[in-house]
Amino acid sequence: MAGLPLFEKTDLGQLRDGMAKDEMVAIYDSFSEQYDEECANRDYAGPRMCAEALAKWLGDRKTSSILDVAAGTGLCAVELRKLGFTSIDALDPSQRSLDYARSKNRYDKYICDFIxxxxxxxxxxxxxxxxxxxxxxxxxxxxxxxxxxxxxxRPGGYVCITTRDMYLTTVKAFSGGRLEAAMTELQSKGFWEQVSRELVPGYHPGIDAVIFVYRVLR
Ligand SMILES: C[S@@+](CC[C@H](N)C(=O)[O-])C[C@H]1O[C@@H](n2cnc3c(N)ncnc32)[C@H](O)[C@@H]1O
Structure with missing residues (x-):
């Protein structure tokens, strides 16, 4: 499929299924200083939706520790902190995105790696x-x-995954329902259980979000 239509005027529009990882990281690196502004200009509500969905399940906001995977520049941390969460680490392979997040003091710890x-x-x-x-x-x-x-x-903890609903079918790595099939298989093996799956309008204007929340059991 084509790159992110939302970011077509920027380097993010160069993202393509199957591209090399270092090429992908270079795009996020090059765009790290403009990313937040682009997201604001395009009413990107994903981070707020993700934070609010987790807050429905994760009780103690002052003591709970959260790892934000694919953290980027840290927009999710901004929303989590607004809700009172205080202990948040970041993991992302884009060092320049993490550097930007650090310049805004968005996380406690910054881990530059791929999951x-x-x-x-x-x-x-x-x-x-x-x-x-x-x-x-x-x-x-x-x-x-x-x-x-x-x-x-930890067992009893939560995983909250938010993305565009359309990506469940249009992204090559998820074709044939592979992402949800993998989630379901892990549930059938007793690793986690789905506590919520919501379709929410307004991830971007006119674009729905899908928000999964799982409780870890293992
Ligand atoms: C569209 S951005 C989302 C950033 C942020 N969570 C947000 O909502 O604004 C996708 C991020 O995923 C990161 N990413 C890509 N592959 C990854 C992987 N295998 N493990 C962790 N992060 C990855 C990229 O570096 C990029 O920062």
Whole structure:
């Protein structure tokens, strides 16, 4: 499919399914200083939706620790902090996006890495929750990273995944319902249970979000 239509006037419009990881990271790096402004200009509500969906389930906002995966410049952290969450780390392979987030003091810790089938240098059960906003898109996270996400969350903690609903069918890595099939398989194996799946209008104007919340069981 074509690149992000929303960002077609910027480098983000160069994102393509199947592109090399270093090429993808270079695009986010090059765009890190303009990203927040572009999102604001395009009424990007994904981070707010993701934070609000997690807040419905994750009780103690002052003591809960959250890892924001595919953190980018940290828009999700901004929304989580508005809701009273205080302990938030970032993971993203784009160093310049993380540098931008650091310049705004958005996270406690900044981890520059990819999530995938690789084991991250993070202990099991380190977090009360993981958020992923806009990470399951073309040229980015794939369904095979879900077990690693679950490993990082303590039993009883939550994973909140937000993306454009259309990406469930249009992104090559998710074709044939692969993302939801992988989620369901992990549920059937007892790793987690779905507590919420919502379709919400207004991810961007005229574009629906799909928001998944899972409770980790393992
Ligand atoms: C559209 S941005 C979303 C950023 C932010 N969460 C937001 O909503 O504004 C996608 C982000 O996913 C990151 N990303 C791509 N592949 C990734 C991977 N395998 N693991 C972690 N992050 C990844 C990119 O570097 C980029 O910052």
């Amino acid at each position: 995938g089938t690789n084991r991250l240098d993070i202990d099991d059960d380190s977090y009360d929750a993981v958020t992923v906003c806009g990470g399951f898109i073309m040229a980015a996270m794939e369904p095979d990273c879900l077990p690693e996400i679950i490993r990082l969350v």
